[in-house]
Amino acid sequence: MRLTAVKMAGFKSFVDSTIFKAPTNLTGVVGPNGCGKSNIIDAVRWVMGEGSAKVLRGESMTDVIFAGSSSRKPVGTATVELIFDNADGKAGGEYAEYSEIAIKRQVSRDGVSTYFLNGTRCRRKDVRDLFLGTGAGTTGYSIIVQGMISEIVGSRPEDIRGHLEEAAGISKYKERRRETERR
Numbered sequence: 001m002r003l004t005a006v007k008m009a010g011f012k013s014f015v016d017s018t019i020f021k022a023p024t025n026l027t028g029v030v031g032p033n034g035c036g037k038s039n040i041i042d043a044v045r046w047v048m049g050e051g052s053a054k055v056l057r058g059e060s061m062t063d064v065i066f067a068g069s070s071s072r073k074p075v076g077t078a079t080v081e082l083i084f085d086n087a088d089g090k091a092g093g094e095y096a097e098y099s100e101i102a103i104k105r106q107v108s109r110d111g112v113s114t115y116f117l118n119g120t121r122c123r124r125k126d127v128r129d130l131f132l133g134t135g136a137g138t139t140g141y142s143i144i145v146q147g148m149i150s151e152i153v154g155s156r157p158e159d160i161r162g163h164l165e166e167a168a169g170i171s172k173y174k175e176r177r178r179e180t181e182r183r
């Protein structure tokens, strides 16, 4: 699974519809301080189902919606869509056969999020399940933020084991077992 595009509208500083493309395996984002580089990463994490406002550098979950600027009024909705090339079939479950996967999350000022997988409304859980065992997703290691390396090095053995299990593709089976046990 490879992220090829991030489409944003009303998300943080990206008030107008914006498409960020990653056409090759290595894409750099450069720009002056405050221009929105980190906001693109926040957008990616948000669509993957991130539920912590703090991780997204805000105080409440509706802080991701464009809050207005000196020349623009605030907007009511934030939408982000991630496009993944799934030629390697790494996406889990029924999505393995799709060559391209589009995941969209939308939120309005009431704080209610809606998710879509290839255009069909789905649950947050479906999005999270899709990423389990791929290394991406909110508990994955494919986004290495500042301070994360030292956090991993200094973390408890149980937490290091969690990273190894995600890398080995075991975490999705453990999650399924936990769900079965809860029923």
Ligand code: ATP
Binding pocket: 011, 012, 013, 031, 032, 033, 034, 035, 036, 037, 038, 039, 040, 063, 064, 065, 066, 067, 068
């Ligand atoms: P640096 O190089 O300092 O890391 P950066 O390019 O990563 O900067 P970001 O942190 O992505 O910059 O962007 C910060 C900008 O996004 C700020 O100008 C901030 O006002 C704006 N911003 C964040 N949330 C919102 C929001 N909800 N509405 C409008 N603008 C926002």
Ligand code: MG
Binding pocket: 037, 038, 039
């Ligand atoms: Mg930054």
